[in-house]
Amino acid sequence: xxxxxxxxxxxxxxxxxxxxxxxxxxxxxxxxxxxxxxxxxxxxxxxxxxxxxxxxxxxxxxxxxxxxxxxxxxxxxxxxxxxxxxxxxxxxxxxxxxxxxxxxxxxxxxxxxxxxxxxxxxxxxxxxxxxxxxxxxxxxxxxxxxxxxxxxxxxxxxxxxxxxxxxxxxxxxxxxxxxxxxxxxxxxxxxxxxxxxxxxxxxxxxxxxxxxxxxxxxxxxxxxxxxxxxxxxxxxxxxxxxxxxxxxxxxxxxxxxxxxxxx
Amino acid sequence: xxxxxxxxxxxxxxxxxxxxxxxxxxxxxxxxxxxxxxxxxxxxxxxxxxxxxxxxxxxxxxxxxxxxxxxxxxxxxxxxxxxxxxxxxxxxxxxxxxxxxxxxxxxxxxxxxxxxxxxxxxxxxxxxxxxxxxxxxxxxxxxxxxxxxxxxxxxxxxxxxxxxxxxxxxxxxxxxxxxxxxxxxxxxxxxxxxxxxxxxxxxxxxxxxxxxxxxxxxxxxxxxxxxxxxxxxxxxxxxxxxxxxxxxxxxxxxxxxxxx
Amino acid sequence: xxxxxxxxxxxxxxxxxxxxxxxxxxxxxxxxxxxxxxxxxxxxxxxxxxxxxxxxxxxxxxxxxxxxxxxxxxxxxxxxxxxxxxxxxxxxxxxxxxxxxxxxxxxxxxxxxxxxxxxxxxxxxxxxxxxxxxxxxxxxxxxxxxxxxxxxxxxxxxxxxxxxxxxxxxxxxxxxxxxxxxxxxxxxxxxxxxxxxxxxxxxxxxxxxxxxxxxxxxxxxxxxxxxxxxxxxxxxxxxxxxxxxxxxxxxxxxxxxxxxxxxxxxxxxxxxxxxxxxxxxxxxxxxxxxxxxxxxxxxx
Numbered sequence: 001x002x003x004x005x006x007x008x009x010x011x012x013x014x015x016x017x018x019x020x021x022x023x024x025x026x027x028x029x030x031x032x033x034x035x036x037x038x039x040x041x042x043x044x045x046x047x048x049x050x051x052x053x054x055x056x057x058x059x060x061x062x063x064x065x066x067x068x069x070x071x072x073x074x075x076x077x078x079x080x081x082x083x084x085x086x087x088x089x090x091x092x093x094x095x096x097x098x099x100x101x102x103x104x105x106x107x108x109x110x111x112x113x114x115x116x117x118x119x120x121x122x123x124x125x126x127x128x129x130x131x132x133x134x135x136x137x138x139x140x141x142x143x144x145x146x147x148x149x150x151x152x153x154x155x156x157x158x159x160x161x162x163x164x165x166x167x168x169x170x171x172x173x174x175x176x177x178x179x180x181x182x183x184x185x186x187x188x189x190x191x192x193x194x195x196x197x198x199x200x201x202x203x204x205x206x207x208x209x210x211x212x213x214x215x216x217x218x219x220x221x222x223x224x225x226x227x228x229x230x231x232x233x234x235x236x237x238x239x240x241x242x243x244x245x246x247x248x249x250x251x252x253x254x255x256x257x258x259x260x261x262x263x
Numbered sequence: 264x265x266x267x268x269x270x271x272x273x274x275x276x277x278x279x280x281x282x283x284x285x286x287x288x289x290x291x292x293x294x295x296x297x298x299x300x301x302x303x304x305x306x307x308x309x310x311x312x313x314x315x316x317x318x319x320x321x322x323x324x325x326x327x328x329x330x331x332x333x334x335x336x337x338x339x340x341x342x343x344x345x346x347x348x349x350x351x352x353x354x355x356x357x358x359x360x361x362x363x364x365x366x367x368x369x370x371x372x373x374x375x376x377x378x379x380x381x382x383x384x385x386x387x388x389x390x391x392x393x394x395x396x397x398x399x400x401x402x403x404x405x406x407x408x409x410x411x412x413x414x415x416x417x418x419x420x421x422x423x424x425x426x427x428x429x430x431x432x433x434x435x436x437x438x439x440x441x442x443x444x445x446x447x448x449x450x451x452x453x454x455x456x457x458x459x460x461x462x463x464x465x466x467x468x469x470x471x472x473x474x475x476x477x478x479x480x481x482x483x484x485x486x487x488x489x490x491x492x493x494x495x496x497x498x499x500x501x502x503x504x505x506x507x508x509x510x511x512x513x514x515x516x517x518x519x520x521x522x523x
Numbered sequence: 524x525x526x527x528x529x530x531x532x533x534x535x536x537x538x539x540x541x542x543x544x545x546x547x548x549x550x551x552x553x554x555x556x557x558x559x560x561x562x563x564x565x566x567x568x569x570x571x572x573x574x575x576x577x578x579x580x581x582x583x584x585x586x587x588x589x590x591x592x593x594x595x596x597x598x599x600x601x602x603x604x605x606x607x608x609x610x611x612x613x614x615x616x617x618x619x620x621x622x623x624x625x626x627x628x629x630x631x632x633x634x635x636x637x638x639x640x641x642x643x644x645x646x647x648x649x650x651x652x653x654x655x656x657x658x659x660x661x662x663x664x665x666x667x668x669x670x671x672x673x674x675x676x677x678x679x680x681x682x683x684x685x686x687x688x689x690x691x692x693x694x695x696x697x698x699x700x701x702x703x704x705x706x707x708x709x710x711x712x713x714x715x716x717x718x719x720x721x722x723x724x725x726x727x728x729x730x731x732x733x734x735x736x737x738x739x740x741x742x743x744x745x746x747x748x749x750x751x752x753x754x755x756x757x758x759x760x761x762x763x764x765x766x767x768x769x770x771x772x773x774x775x776x777x778x779x780x781x782x783x784x785x786x787x788x789x790x791x792x793x794x795x796x797x798x799x800x801x802x803x804x805x806x807x808x809x810x811x812x813x814x815x816x817x818x819x820x821x822x823x
Contacts, residue, residue, distance in 0.1 A: 090423065274656060282660040362580040369801055374776055374796055457670070461672050472672075499671070500670055
């Protein structure tokens with residue numbers, strides 16, 4: 001089910017797409033200040049699939065939002081393609097959980113949302129293409145409240161892809177789905193990644209998910225978050241999740257986070 | 264869920280009919296027992312209603328009331344929705360104007376009659392102004408609340424796709440706030456209907472409110488009074504139900520809880 | 524605020540968070556919940572700036588009043604008073620002892636009508652909401668009565684109660700009764716079934732279920748309904764006094780105009796109505812802050 005992919009390439013050979021340098025984040029609210037991110041340094045290559053992994057509330061979503069330009073770091077900066085990130089941009093689309101879909105637009109309306117600058121024929125062509133790619137044929141005129149969780153998530157991914165961004169940021173996108181749908185969606189995401197080869201940064205708290213999907217897993221500590229470890233998953237896709245090397249990497253991360261792998 | 268057994272379908276018609284019939288009977292007998300000569304019985308009211316329907320005055324009264332509501336409410340929508348969106352979009356503006364609105368809001372529109380007459384003379388216009396006042400504040404408040412309640416996820420998504428601020432307002436914030444705005448409009452319409460009746464009782468010479476007061480003043484025709492009241496209730500209810508239809512439109516329906 | 528290495532940034536180094544906009548929205552929501560807590564403030568700014576922000580609405584009102592004053596002084600509109608004259612009018616009322624008398628009369632009627640409505644409508648509404656059949660039975664009746672303005676009941680009120688306090692109280696009662704009834708019915712119907720089931724699971728009998736599960740669950744919604752209905756009561760009392768009684772703030776407005784075109788008193792009356800209505804509203808909002816009621820407002 002996890003599809004055949006091109007041979008795995010080490011990060012050093014890729015051009016740097018995203019560079020995070022000494023990023024700090026402090027939130028001030030009503031006089032209390034919370035130190036959320038502490039001296040984060042990270043480089044992500046073009047076309048890489050990177051996972052940010054950590055317990056809930058550790059700040060990985062904050063880091064992702066900062067990378068996407070929705071928040072400004074208190075200190076340090078973030079560069080994409082060499083330019084400092086100053087705000088959100090259609091070249092890097094953020095995929096929220098399914099609730100990011102616009103409920104007042106149909107499936108077609110949502111996917112076509114970012115395409116308002118295109119001529120009509122082109123727009124419709126693209127919408128049709130992406131509807132097919134995420135497997136929502138037949139639901140073009142349906143409204144989101146009538147779709148299942150998995151379908152809404154696919155819709156959101158299609159909406160993101162339709163504008164042809166360079167980067168995708170996904171914030172626990174499968175968190176609201178049941179575990180069977182989650183497995184299916186992981187396969188779908190990898191399939192799409194193979195087809196379009198975007199740079200993807202994916203936030204999750206699920207260790208298995210991270211190891212199944214990513215080229216590199218960035219393990220983050222609890223708040224104030226730092227990068228504890230970056231694990232390179234050099235298992236080629238399709239990944240055999242019972243191969244010894246896979247299990248070794250996975251157990252390594254378990255230990256890093258401080259969990260025993262016996263329950 | 265709370266009663267012991269789920270009510271059956273026929274019960275939906277049975278119980279209200281039963282209770283209403285009982286109340287009518289009770290009303291009828293109260294009138295008989297107290298030997299009142301003024302207060303009408305249900306039959307008197309029915310006869311009065313027929314009388315009104317026959318004479319043309321009723322229809323022109325209804326038309327007058329509806330016309331005033333249409334103009335006053337329409338004006339409140341045209342002015343109130345953009346203003347409300349603006350206030351919601353720029354919270355500092357809201358912060359400046361809000362206290363003034365909070366002081367003006369508890370003043371019953373009826374209390375504005377003397378001032379309104381200064382500005383608008385006599386006739387329809389002061390009444391329409393009152394309706395406008397009554398509907399304006401709820402509409403603005405609903406718009407402000409609607410805009411504030413747009414989830415930040417939707418706003419972020421909109422910005423992410425490169426929308427300029429005015430595009431964000433038009434394509435994301437407004438559709439997202441629309442369910443709440445529509446509820447506000449429906450409530451404001453209900454208020455407009457209340458105000459028009461009250462305004463007609465004081466300041467103008469036609470309309471359903473005037474009919475109520477006039478029926479009493481010229482001849483103590485309480486049967487017509489009650490008939491007019493019932494008409495007011497029915498028309499008001501019809502307006503409300505009509506508006507609720509709007510809430511069923513698909514691109515807005517998502518904002519309303521599914522009622523069983 | 525400091526950088527991570529302890530330096531204090533200069534003012535122009537402080538990044539303006541793009542979420543500043545969202546923060547404003549967030550604080551506007553707070554503002555809605557309590558008027559006295561206006562916090563559209565950027566907490567990074569020093570506090571003189573905050574004070575000025577707080578004064579902005581006052582400045583707005585002052586500006587408005589100044590414009591009003593000058594507009595009328597230059598081009599006197601027939602009968603319309605200036606703000607100064609309005610204040611003079613209020614002074615007049617205080618001098619003649621009428622202010623207190625009228626305010627008390629209005630408040631007296633509101634209190635009686637409102638309390639009567641609360642005492643009758645809420646238990647009735649809770650009972651009706653509890654039973655699906657009862658709700659079905661009474662709903663059409665309620666829906667027809669609801670759009671009828673309380674003022675349309677004036678002829679009947681005068682017939683039954685004559686001209687005076689009782690008629691006014693009756694009208695206020697009418698204006699408050701149905702909205703409260705509907706609020707109570709709604710509140711009961713929106714109790715999540717899980718609460719009732721949990722209560723039954725723990726063996727609560729019907730009576731206990733009512734006061735240990737039903738009542739606490741409906742209280743937040745009831746309080747919101749109480750606040751809205753108090754506002755309605757205040758609107759109705761003023762209108763009722765303009766038509767049907769001989770004292771009170773509403774009567775002041777009508778009387779001041781009829782007996783001598785004292786528009787300064789008319790506007791003074793309006794201003795007083797607005798202020799007292801606002802105070803009533805703020806008073807009942809403070810009820811919303813009582814801790815044991817706050818559980819349902821936690822999603823700020």
